Amino acid sequence: MRGVAAFCVFLCHYFYTCFVIAVGWGSEGSNYHFLKLPFIRLFYSGxxxxxxxxxxxxxxLSLKPLKIIHSVSSPTSSSTISSAAHGEKQQEHNDYSKLLDTLSSLVFRRGLRLFLPPAISTFLIVLLLRLGVYEWNRSFASDAEFLRNVQEIHYTRFDSATEQFVDWGYAVLNFVHLWDWDAFAGSTGIDVHLWTIPVEFRASMVLFLTILGTARLKPGVRMGVVMAWCGFAFLWERWEMCLFWMGMVLAEGDVVREMEVKQEKGREEGGLSERRGGGGVLPIVEPTAVAMTGDVMLMPQQRPHKSRRHPQPHPGATAQGVSSDMYIVGSEDEASHSSTYPHSSNNLSSTSSRRRSGSAPLLSTTPSISYPFYESRQARPSATTSLLPPSPPGHAILPTILLTISLYLLSQPDINSHLTPGWITLTSLIPPWWTEHYRFYQSIGAVIFVYAVSRYSSSAPTAVASSTMTAPIFSSYFNPRTFFESSVAQYLGKISFAIYLVHGPVLHTLGYTVMNFVWTQMTGTETDGQYIIGFLLASLLVVPMVVWVADVFWRGVDEPVVKFARRVEERVVVAGG
Structure with missing residues (x-):
C-alpha cells in the first residue's frame, strides 16, 4: 500500500506540471474529462x-509498543511465571522496562531515519546544480508553453560553490523543524516535495508521548482517550495528528484481537493435550493449517520466516529490517518485527501458496494471526482449512461498502469542491474553521480505506464448506489486497521512500530533458492532441527512469542509513539499555 501510494504521489507531481488535476469532474460547469471522475482521479492524486x-x-509506529503493553496483563505471559505476587510484579516491571527500551529506541533513531536520507538527496541536488545539470532545463522549467499548469521552483545556482553549500546547510537546519505546527514549516526550495517529513517527525514524537502516557491504562480506556484526542485534533484542524492517532487505534484493535486468538488457541491446544495424553505429557502436533505468515501490507516487505514457532528475521533484519519504510512509517525497528495487518483474516491456501512461492508478506515480518470475528457462532476449523473458522456468507460485503465509501471520500477535489457535482452538499457540511477543505473528507476516507482493505482475506479460501462459499467467491473477484500483495506493489513498497526523495530531482533533470526533446523534436505542441501524445511518449522514459533511480538510491543510501542508525544506537546506549 505504501509503495502504490508513493508512486501515485510521483504521478501527481509529474502530471500537475502539465494538466489541471486538482479540480473535480464538472467543476464550474466544465472539466468533464473522465479522468477527473471520482475513483479514477485517485491514480494521480497526491x-x-x-x-x-x-x-x-x-x-x-505504535504496534510494537502496544504489543508490549498488552503482554503485561496477558494471561499467556503471566502463566509462564510464578503465581506469587512478587513474581507477577517482577514480570510487570520487566515488561514495562521493555516498553521504555522500545520507545527510547524509536525516539532516538527517528530523527536519523527521517532526516538523513533527505539531507543526502538534497546534497546530491546541489552537486548536480554545481555540475550544470540543472541548467540544461532552466528555461524549460519556467516555460508556460510546455509546463502549462504548475511550474515548480527550479533551484537557483549561486555564483560560488561556497555560497551554494552554505545555503544547503541552512536549508537542512531549517528542514529539521520542530518549533511550530505549520504544515509547510521546514520545507525547502531545493526540493519542494519534502514538506511532509518534518510533519511526520513532529507527529511521531507526539504519538510516542501518547503511547507512554497511556501505557498503564486499560485497553478500552486507552482507546477511548485516544479517540477523544482524535476528535479534539479534528476540531483544531490538526488532521495529521488525528490520522496518526487513528492509526494507533487500529493497531490497538488488532493487538486486542490477536491476544484473544492466542488465548483461544491455548485453550484449544490445552483441551487437545488432555484428550491425547493429559497434562501435556505427549507432544502436541500442530495441524499444517496453523502455519501463519504475515499478510499485512502497510509495512515494507519481508520474506516469510522458515520457522512457525521461532521465526527468524529476514536476512539483515537487525540492521535493515523494513529498510524500505515509507517516510511516514519510520525505520524497521519502529515498525514492530511482530507486526500484524489490521483485522486480517488468513486462510490455508493463501499462506501455503506464499510459502511455496517465497512471496513476501506486505506488512508483517513475523507470523500474523487471523481474528475470530465469528468464533462463537462457527464450528471449530478442521486441520485442512484454517486455524480459525471459515468466514460466514457475505463477510466481504461490509468491507466492500466501506471501501467504496472511502474511495469516494478520498476523491474529494483539492480545489473548488463546493462547485463540484456530488460534493456541493458534502462541502457545505465541513466546519467553517477548516481552512484546508480538501483535507476534511480525504482524512476520513484514509482511515476508512486502511480499515476496509484490511478486512479482506488475502485470497479466497479453497477448502471451505459449501455453505460459506458466497463471501469467498465474491471477494475473489473483488479483493484489493490481491493487488497490494502483488510482486509489483511489494517492490514499490521497498523503494517507496526513495521514490519520494528522488522523483523531484529526476523530473527536473532527466525528466524535463526528455519532455523538452519529445515536444520540440517529435510531436510539437500546437494542438492539444500533439501536446498529450508528446507527454505520453515522454512518460515511457520518465517513469522507468524515476523507478530506476529510486532503486539505486534505496540500495545505496536508504538501506545503509537504516543500518547506520542501528549501529549508532548500539554504540551510544548504556550497557543493558
Whole structure:
C-alpha cells in the first residue's frame, strides 16, 4: 500500500506540471474529462495518499509498543511465571522496562531515519546544480508553453560553490523543524516535495508521548482517550495528528484481537493435550493449517520466516529490517518485527501458496494471526482449512461498502469542491474553521480505506464448506489486497521512500530533458492532441527512469542509513539499555 501510494504521489507531481488535476469532474460547469471522475482521479492524486501515509505510520509506529503493553496483563505471559505476587510484579516491571527500551529506541533513531536520507538527496541536488545539470532545463522549467499548469521552483545556482553549500546547510537546519505546527514549516526550495517529513517527525514524537502516557491504562480506556484526542485534533484542524492517532487505534484493535486468538488457541491446544495424553505429557502436533505468515501490507516487505514457532528475521533484519519504510512509517525497528495487518483474516491456501512461492508478506515480518470475528457462532476449523473458522456468507460485503465509501471520500477535489457535482452538499457540511477543505473528507476516507482493505482475506479460501462459499467467491473477484500483495506493489513498497526523495530531482533533470526533446523534436505542441501524445511518449522514459533511480538510491543510501542508525544506537546506549 505504501509503495502504490508513493508512486501515485510521483504521478501527481509529474502530471500537475502539465494538466489541471486538482479540480473535480464538472467543476464550474466544465472539466468533464473522465479522468477527473471520482475513483479514477485517485491514480494521480497526491494529497489523499499523504493522508493514507499518516494512518499507516500511526499504525506501524505504535504496534510494537502496544504489543508490549498488552503482554503485561496477558494471561499467556503471566502463566509462564510464578503465581506469587512478587513474581507477577517482577514480570510487570520487566515488561514495562521493555516498553521504555522500545520507545527510547524509536525516539532516538527517528530523527536519523527521517532526516538523513533527505539531507543526502538534497546534497546530491546541489552537486548536480554545481555540475550544470540543472541548467540544461532552466528555461524549460519556467516555460508556460510546455509546463502549462504548475511550474515548480527550479533551484537557483549561486555564483560560488561556497555560497551554494552554505545555503544547503541552512536549508537542512531549517528542514529539521520542530518549533511550530505549520504544515509547510521546514520545507525547502531545493526540493519542494519534502514538506511532509518534518510533519511526520513532529507527529511521531507526539504519538510516542501518547503511547507512554497511556501505557498503564486499560485497553478500552486507552482507546477511548485516544479517540477523544482524535476528535479534539479534528476540531483544531490538526488532521495529521488525528490520522496518526487513528492509526494507533487500529493497531490497538488488532493487538486486542490477536491476544484473544492466542488465548483461544491455548485453550484449544490445552483441551487437545488432555484428550491425547493429559497434562501435556505427549507432544502436541500442530495441524499444517496453523502455519501463519504475515499478510499485512502497510509495512515494507519481508520474506516469510522458515520457522512457525521461532521465526527468524529476514536476512539483515537487525540492521535493515523494513529498510524500505515509507517516510511516514519510520525505520524497521519502529515498525514492530511482530507486526500484524489490521483485522486480517488468513486462510490455508493463501499462506501455503506464499510459502511455496517465497512471496513476501506486505506488512508483517513475523507470523500474523487471523481474528475470530465469528468464533462463537462457527464450528471449530478442521486441520485442512484454517486455524480459525471459515468466514460466514457475505463477510466481504461490509468491507466492500466501506471501501467504496472511502474511495469516494478520498476523491474529494483539492480545489473548488463546493462547485463540484456530488460534493456541493458534502462541502457545505465541513466546519467553517477548516481552512484546508480538501483535507476534511480525504482524512476520513484514509482511515476508512486502511480499515476496509484490511478486512479482506488475502485470497479466497479453497477448502471451505459449501455453505460459506458466497463471501469467498465474491471477494475473489473483488479483493484489493490481491493487488497490494502483488510482486509489483511489494517492490514499490521497498523503494517507496526513495521514490519520494528522488522523483523531484529526476523530473527536473532527466525528466524535463526528455519532455523538452519529445515536444520540440517529435510531436510539437500546437494542438492539444500533439501536446498529450508528446507527454505520453515522454512518460515511457520518465517513469522507468524515476523507478530506476529510486532503486539505486534505496540500495545505496536508504538501506545503509537504516543500518547506520542501528549501529549508532548500539554504540551510544548504556550497557543493558
Amino acid at each position: 494529497p489523499p495518499m499523504v493522508c493514507i501515509f499518516f494512518v499507516i505510520s500511526g499504525y506501524a
